[in-house]
Amino acid sequence: MVLAVVVLSGCLASSLLPSVPPASPNQQASSQTGIKATEGMQVVGGIEATRDVQAVLAKMREALGGNQRLLDVKSLVVEGDRDGSFLxxxxLLPDRIQSKNAGASVINTFTLDGARYSQVPERDEATMAGAKKNTIKEFxxxxxxxxxRAPSVLKVRATLPKSGRAGALIVMFTSTGGFAxxxxxxxxTYTPQAYSYIGNLTEENCDEPPVVxxxxxxxxxxxxxxxxxIRFPVVMTDTITTPxxxxFPVPLRHSVIRVNEGVTEADFQK
Structure with missing residues (x-):
């Protein structure tokens, strides 16, 4: 069944949200992504949001192991499988990711190194352009x-829609890449329970998604x-719903996670 989402402007009453102090020098330093905050917004961890929404994001990071601990993460290695296929x-924050997956008896490698993108095996130009967008979306x-957090490859804004699944707080992260x-x-507890993709947005626009x-x-x-x-999800269910x-639910597992180890800049060079 398709999950319908109604997105309204504005956010929850501030009296219902935890207060958050201004970002400390350490937080400001750890959130440098080259993104300049819109007037009335703050940028923390690469995410632009109002003060009230930043308070919710801080609570989410606290629930996963500590606000500052998550802001200080510089690199991650995540290995596992999707329905038995290796991934x-x-x-390397703020602007590098290398993604690998097994497909058709070959390991596909997609590497974003700042503004540079490469993949193995190489494909035609149109296919590689699509793969680059998907790699950025995954990042x-x-x-x-x-x-x-959000990397520096796109501008990301967080908002709090007033509607969503019963019993859940909804946080919407809208990007300038045409998706949310x-x-x-x-x-x-402020622990993330699930996420969904919202597509068909206008690229270069970081405002809230369409009304419906x-x-x-x-x-x-x-x-x-x-x-x-840090608490990481290790058993997940990825459900695709057709029009x-x-x-179609697919099992997704993370078996190996390394924080701030096992990643160097050389990993992303072609």
């Missing part, structure tokens, strides 16, 4: 759902485990 990601999504990531958060959108892919976090003091309402 891995090497992330933004994984940074958001694992660290409540909707994260469902436990309103008591539809998510056809939803990933639930079924089990968490702690690595280096006619058929749902």
């Amino acid at each position: 891995s990601r090497r992330i 933004v999504t994984q940074s958001i759902v694992l660290l409540v 990531v909707q994260v469902e958060v436990d309103p008591t 959108t539809s998510a056809t892919r939803r990933v639930t976090f079924d089990e968490y485990r702690t690595f280096a003091g 006619d309402g058929r749902a």
Whole structure:
């Protein structure tokens, strides 16, 4: 069944949200992404948001292991499988990711090194352009759902829509890449529970998504485990829903996670 999402402007009453102090020098330094905040907004961890929304993001990071601990992460190695097929990601914040997956008896490698992109095996120009967009989308999504951060490759804004699944706090992360990531958060513990993709946005526009959108892919976090003091989802279900309402759940697992180790700049050079 397709998840319908109604997005309204504005955010929850500030009295319902935890207060957050101005970003400390350490927080400001750790969130440098080259993104200048819009008037009335703050940029923390690469995410632009109002003060009230930043308070929610800080609570989410606290729930996963500590606000400053997550802001201080410089690199991640994540390995696992999607329905039995190998996948891995090497992330070096703020602007590098290498993603690998097994397909058709070959390991596909997609590397974003700042503004430079390469992949193995190489394909035609149009296919590689699409793969680059997907790699950037994956970079933004994984940074958001694992660290409540955003890389410098796109501008990302967080808002709090007033509607969503019953019993969940909804945080919408809209990007200038033509997509948004909707994260469902436990309103008591502030632990992320699931995320969905919202597509068909205008590129280069970081405003809220259209008034009515539809998510056809939803990933639930079924089990968490702690690595280096940070809680990461290790058992997930990735459900694709077709336009006619058929749902196809696929198991997704993370078996290896390394924080601030096992990644160097040389990994991203062609």
